Every structure is written in C-alpha cells, then in structure tokens.
Amino acid sequence: xxxxxxxxxxxxxxxxxxxxxxxxxxxxxxxxxxxxxxxxxxxxxxxxxxxxxxxxxxxxxxxxxxxxxxxxxxxxxxxxxxxxxxxxxxxxxxxxxxxxxxxxxxxxxxxxxxxxxxxxxxxxxxxxxxxxxxxxxxxxxxxxxxxxxxxxxxxxxxxxxxxxxxxxxxxxxxxxxxxxxxxxxxxxxxxxxxxxxxxxxxxxxxxxxxxxxxxxxxxxxxxxxxxxxxxxxxxxxxxxxxxxxxxxxxxxxxxxxxxxxxxxxxxxxxxxxxxxxxxxxxxxxxxxxxxxxxxxxxxxxxxxxxxxxxxxxxxxxxxxxxxxxxxxxxxxxxxxxxxxxxxxxxxxxxxxxxxxxxxxxxxxx
Numbered sequence: 157x158x159x160x161x162x163x164x165x166x167x168x169x170x171x172x173x174x175x176x177x178x179x180x181x182x183x184x185x186x187x188x189x190x191x192x193x194x195x196x197x198x199x200x201x202x203x204x205x206x207x208x209x210x211x212x213x214x215x216x217x218x219x220x221x222x223x224x225x226x227x228x229x230x231x232x233x234x235x236x237x238x239x240x241x242x243x244x245x246x247x248x249x250x251x252x253x254x255x256x257x258x259x260x261x262x263x264x265x266x267x268x269x270x271x272x273x274x275x276x277x278x279x280x281x282x283x284x285x286x287x288x289x290x291x292x293x294x295x296x297x298x299x300x301x302x303x304x305x306x307x308x309x310x311x312x313x314x315x316x317x318x319x320x321x322x323x324x325x326x327x328x329x330x331x332x333x334x335x336x337x338x339x340x341x342x343x344x345x346x347x348x349x350x351x352x353x354x355x356x357x358x359x360x361x362x363x364x365x366x367x368x369x370x371x372x373x374x375x376x377x378x379x380x381x382x383x384x385x386x387x388x389x390x391x392x393x394x395x396x397x398x399x400x401x402x403x404x405x406x407x408x409x410x411x412x413x414x415x416x417x418x419x420x421x422x423x424x425x426x427x428x429x430x431x432x433x434x435x436x437x438x439x440x441x442x443x444x445x446x447x448x449x450x451x452x453x454x455x456x457x458x459x460x461x462x463x464x465x466x467x468x469x470x471x472x473x474x475x476x477x478x479x480x481x482x483x484x485x486x487x488x489x490x491x492x493x494x495x496x497x498x499x500x501x502x503x504x505x506x507x508x509x510x511x512x513x514x515x516x517x518x519x520x521x
Contacts, residue, residue, distance in 0.1 A: 161499075162506040165431060167453040169416075172423040174516040179456065182214035185422020186355065186415065189226025191405025191437065193383075194474035195429045196225040197493055198460055200248050201479050201500030202427045202507060207233045208240030210511060216294070216422070219355060221346070223300040223404030223411060225251070227380040231282065231373075234289045234297045237504070250277050252493045255486050264480070266384075271388040273281040275378050298405030299368060299376040300411070303345045303397065304389070312341055315389040315394040315400045323437075324384060327406075328467040331438040335445070336361060338379035338436065344407045345396060347376040357421035360451075361407065366396045380404040409437040416453040424455045429473055431459050431521075455520060458507060469495040 166174055187206075187443055187518035190196070211218065220230035228247065256265035264370065282289070289297060304323065306311025311323030323341060330337035339362030347368040348354050354365060367375065371394040379390035379401035389400035412435040426433075432446040433455075439445040465473055469492040471511045482489035510516055 160506070160518065161502040162510070163431070163459045163461050163462055164510065164516065165457040165459060165521045167416075167448070167455045167521050170456045171518050173423060174456065174518050176515065178513050178516045179423075179425075179511050180214070181211050182216060184211065184214065184218055184425045185216065185420050186219040186221065186418060186424045187230070187350045188411040188413070188426050189220070189222035189229045190410040190417075190428055190433075191224030191226055191403065191408070192474040193225055193430060194251070194478060194493065196229060197248060197251065197474050197497055198500050198503070199229070199427045200244055200467075200497045201502070201504035202458060203233065204241050204244045205242075205504040205508060206425070206427065207236060210508070211446060217296060217352065218221060219296045219298060219352070220378070221298040221300065221354060221356075221411060221413075223408050224381050224383075226411070227299045227377055227404060228278075230297055231289055231299070231377055234292045234295045235282065235285060237288065237292060242348055246281060248497055250281060252272055252490050252497070253486070258483075261403045267386060267388045270386060271378070271382065271390075272338065274381065274387065275374075278374050278377055280499060281373050282416075286373045288425045289369065289373060290349060290351075290368065296352045297348040298349065298354045298382050299367060299373075300408050301345045301347065301376060301379045301401045302342045302404055302406040302408075304400040304402070305339070305341055305343055305362070306399055308340055312402075313399050314391065320384065320389075329439055331436065332442070335435060335439070338407070338438065342402075342407055344404075345401065347372060347393075347396070357414050357417045361416055364397070371395060371397055376401075403437070406437045408435070409439065410434045412449070414450055415455055416452045418454065422454075425458070426455050427458045429460060431457065433457070452521050455521065456518065458503070464502075468499055469493075 222230035232247045306313040311319045327341035343362040346365045350367045375393045383403045392398045410433045412433045474493045
C-alpha cells in the first residue's frame, strides 16, 4: 500500500495475513524499534497512536525490543500505563531540546559531558519509576546493548584512549569480512523483562540475555544510546557481565532479527524510518546486507514515503548532522525537529485509516 505519507511493506506470511483479515491489534506479538538517533522522532505520531489508541484494542502480551533511541521509545511506551500522549510528548521535548556545551577551540562536545547530561535527561524521566516500566500489564521491554568482548585481545572489554579506537578498527575490518566475525569484538546483550524472555532465537550473532531490573534499567538505556566516541561506554551494569557497554545499534542497527522463528503466531509490527532493515551500524556502507531476508517473513513495516519526506523541514528526516548544522542555533534546530514531529501526525492518520480496512495490500519487502 502506498499513500501520501505512509508506505506499508510486509514479508510473505504477513502479506497473506493482511490480505485475509487486514491489520488487527490482537495479531501483533512484537514491536521492534531501531537505532538511528533523531530519525526516530518522525515516528512520534505513530507511537502515540499505536500505544495509546490502537494496541489497547487487544489483550495479548506484546514484546518491545529496541536499540538506542528505539530503546528509549519502547521504554516510554512501557512507562505510559495510561497517559501515552503525555509520555511521548515528554520524550520528544527532552530529545529535541537537548544541548551540550562545546569547549573553546573544539568542534563538538566531549563524550563525558554528553554522557553526563544524557544520563540526567533519562533520570528526569525514569528515576523512581523503573518499577512502573517493569510492571506494565501487557508490554514487556527488552533493551539491546553492545558489550565489548573480554576474550581474545579484549580491546573493547574496557574503554580506553588507545584500545577503543584500535578495537573498533578491528571490529570494522572483521565485520566487513563476515558479520559473525564482529562477534569476536562485541556481543549483543539484551536486558529483558524478567517476566518473559524475548521470544526470539538469538543464534544469528554472539548474544546473551540478562534480566532487566530496577537497578539496571536506566544504565541499560544509557548504554544502549552510547554512541562510541560521542558518549562514554557504560561499565559493569548491575546484574550483567562486567565490561564496557555501548550503543545497541552497533550490533543491531535496525534489529534485523529472526522474527520468522518468533514463538507464537503473531505478527511483528515495525514502525521504521526507511524500507531497509540494516543488521548492524557497521553494515551501513555494505549494500549487500541491506536487502530483506527470510527473518522478515512475519514483519509489517510502516515507513514514511520518501517523496513525503522531501516535504519535511530541510527536505529530510531529522538526523544527527543537525547538531552541527544548527551549532549555536538551538531555536532553529528545535523548530525544524518540532516541525517534523508535527507532520508525523499524518503518518498516524493514514495508519489509522489502513487499520479500518477489512483487508490490506502491502508492498513486498
């Protein structure tokens, strides 16, 4: 289906279900949320509607798995037991207005300052409310992080002035040869709601699952958003293996996971900002890894139409380059990003209309 703002893509099994009965809230078993920094802001209208109005029409447990800003979005959904609109408004306001000091003679803020301030932002939202996130009656949160391996050379096991650049240089080279080889440098660590494990097989990459708790929730969220060289790694999170934890997008940029093997018969509803579901951040330049695989057989992908994106402020999605493009002009960046968020209501409206159809034609992934 193609419309003015929204495109719907689906894997073979998902397309058959949509053609038979349309898209129903009770059919959804899992919702992923990609890394991608400010690009995720364009999904604000969809998030408000999906979690506030549409998903409550069902009664089943729904798993939420996110990396980086996607983890923050999904944690916001789990926090919003009743007032979903206010929760996502608060998140958007906090993200849009974030600002970091740049020292004289330097071009960008230092990682320690960004980590400190970003941790404060997360604390303002989640501190003292961790138990609420873990007590949502239907939603189960799973936060994806990237942990430096302590085996082999162990260059990324701890953050360091020399070892971190060397470690990521090795990770880049290994990943270029084979994605599984990246697992010699980094492993996927998923912090999962203790009530229900993530209903996916994580055997596609070096992985482990640990219990998400009140003690590590904010640390896991901060780690999942900790872009190397922009923020500091988070070390030795409570209840998890010792080591350095970075942005979950490094190992799982767009969460191209084995959804086809998900337990149960539910669909995967994936609000995303582009059609390609890229496995890891280091795969961005490897076009051969951008195509769909059988993992996405049960996925329904909701994507902004690229032609519609050209009508947004600056004719593009918000992105991390805006921090430099609007350096010294916080009001200008806020205006552009808030303008994109306001336009995201069109995505919401078109999704709501599509869900009202008895059957739905989706484009093949």
